[in-house]
Amino acid sequence: MTAAYTSRALADDLRALGLRSGDVVLVHSSLRRIGPTAQGAATVVEALRAAVGAEGTIVVPTFTAANSLSSRTHRERVQGMTAEEIDAFRQAMPGFDATTTPSTGMGAVAELVRRTPGARRSTHPQTSLAAVGPLAEAITRDHPLDCLLGEASPLGLLYRLGTRVLLLGVGFESCTAFHLGEYRSPDPPVRRYDCVVTDGRQADGQPGRRWLSFEDVALDDRDFGRLGAWLERQRTDTGRGVVRRGRVGAGIARLLPMAHSVDLAVEWFKEHRTAGGGSAGDRIPFIRPPG
Template sequence: MKLFNIYIPTSLKKSLRNIRSYHRRLHYNANLFLGKYSTIENEEFVHCIRSLGVNQGDSVLVHSSLSRLGHINGGGEMVLNSLTNILGESGNLCLPAFTTIGNSKEYLQSGVIFDPKVTLPTTGRLSNLFLKRENVVRSIHPTHSVIAYGKDSESIIDGHDNCVKPFGYGSPFEKLLNINSWLLFIGVDIRCLTMYHTFEDLSENFPFNPYIKNPIKVDVINNDGKKKLMKTYVHDPDKSRYRLEVHKGVRNKIKEYFNSSGVLKTRKLGDGYVYAMRSKEWFRVMTNMLSEGITIYADYCKGIKI
């Protein structure tokens, strides 16, 4: 189904996503009413995050699907409050606020204009809740913006509109790597990690170019409310056909490597799991994997058949 999704129109994909979200919410509410979910309190959540090593002053990039953990007492607001309290005034909390569903090239060529104050993220409820908070800032990028809160939030998101590659040099993702941020997965696993593309953009010997041939010119609205023309590469959907989020064999191989290297920390929480990695350790492991012929793409992953 995911492979099929790569090739269906973005407009249809959005409708299907909305229908799927609606049915997931119905299913969640029904199971909640029947008492089939664990209930997670604030203290349990905080203990879990701290036990992974996340502390005051750290920077964190969060990927999440809270419903997979069960019932969180206080919901997304409790999660955001707990994370900001753990990190303190000297830390930084960051979440992806991506705007595309599927084919980024088709999305940009539809004529959409990104406005950081108006364009809603498609990366889940937590991102949308976070974006509404005071002093949360958002990077200017039409497909892969980042939202941030904390001591260094402005510097983390600044200049994204000057990055031709959304995950490359000068991007929020590269900056989070440089400060050794935590990569935190709440209710989701490693398939959701967007910084894989930072590794691709920064690695001099990555075996192929994952982007389309030429960057796309697109208008965006900057933080001053003015229109700006920028250029950005988008990933080639043909080269993404057998990536780890689609190919279970690749995903299992990558996770096994992460576990054996000791970079991936795991905690059970409610009905699901929370994972964490330090970004610089993760990058080192990715470099070692590449030297052994292993990438997140099945056709460039030693020992994996398409």
């Protein structure tokens, strides 16, 4: 039976990979692929905080899909329902609240960072990010509704801060930073998004709900795996690989510089994506919010 990994052992692995004290690091992780740990996700978060030290800041995606009409998650959940069932489902969908709404599919480590005392979370109802550390407040302070993951979002600030991206037991398909490259591509396709948020209290004391609609870049991660495979073959001016690869616990981990990787992603998108972001069949139709 494999012994559980301790936070000290994982921190040693992270330092061997290249994570340093004072780093700002955007973390995507799979607890299962890291292997058994002494205290679950808490062991991984403790290791991350030890690796970046008191001066470092840990950032995680805390995206939400359960409150959205325009998410893949919503379309899967309502598939096969009648029109009446879909309407009832949408009427019961929970509104987003940045202080309480859990993320969707982001993993146990991200959720623990979100709930860590002193952590901060941006207020976007679809693509919020949470952070803990000295720069957490500055990173999460501004997140406009019509900028999911663009220049005015926390992701844009992370680019300017020299952030490093850590893929911990997950592939490039999870690399949020690549979305910033989509915004910087020439004439990226735009689409409409619809979601529900909490809005005050009703007469019975229950949280009120309000629907929001906005237009922004049509995010598409379907080719991120191919982009990542290409990125792993790229070299810096000094001849080193752009992506550092190693083991953290039982899982494969990758560490990459966000700014340089986004710059390369922009060039890759220019060559490998068709104008308009794909065929019409790939686009998601407009669905009018309830009420």
